[in-house]
Amino acid sequence: DTETKEFINAIYEETGELLDPHSVIGVAAGRARGQSPGVPLIALATAHPAKFPAAVEAATGVHPALPDHLAGLFELPERCDVLPDDGPVVADFIARRLAQRAAA
Numbered sequence: 001d002t003e004t005k006e007f008i009n010a011i012y013e014e015t016g017e018l019l020d021p022h023s024v025i026g027v028a029a030g031r032a033r034g035q036s037p038g039v040p041l042i043a044l045a046t047a048h049p050a051k052f053p054a055a056v057e058a059a060t061g062v063h064p065a066l067p068d069h070l071a072g073l074f075e076l077p078e079r080c081d082v083l084p085d086d087g088p089v090v091a092d093f094i095a096r097r098l099a100q101r102a103a104a
Contacts, residue, residue, distance in 0.1 A: 008059035018049040018056055018064050 008024045011017060019027065023045040030041045049056045049064035057063045066073060083090050 005055065005059035008056060012060045012062070018060060018062060019045065020047040020049045020052045021055050022046040 004021050004024060007028050008019055008021065011019050011024060011027060023043065026043045026046070027041070030043055035041055048067060050066045050070075053064055065071075081093065083093055
C-alpha cells in the first residue's frame with residue numbers, strides 16, 4: 001500500500017538499504033514503539049527485496065538485483081510435483097527427496 005511504499009523509500013533515503021515490504025513493516029512497528037536514545041533497533045528481515053522487485057522499484061526507483069548466489073536462478077529448469085492433500089504422502093515424498101539428495 002502507499003504507506004508501505006513511502007516507508008520503504010524513507011528507509012532507503014535514510015540508510016541506503018532496500019527493504020522488502022514485509023521487512024519494512026517490522027521496522028515500522030519497531031520504530032512506532034519508540035526506543036531509548038542510544039539503543040539500536042534490530043529487525044530481522046523476512047525476505048530479500050528482489051523477491052518483491054515491482055514494489056521496491058515503485059517505492060524507490062531502484063530495481064533490486066538478485067544476490068550473487070541466486071543470479072542464475074531464472075535460468076534453471078522449473079520443477080513441480082503435484083501431491084494429494086495427505087500429510088503422510090507429503091512427508092514420504094520429502095523424505096524420499098532428501099534421501100536422493102544425500103545419496104547424490
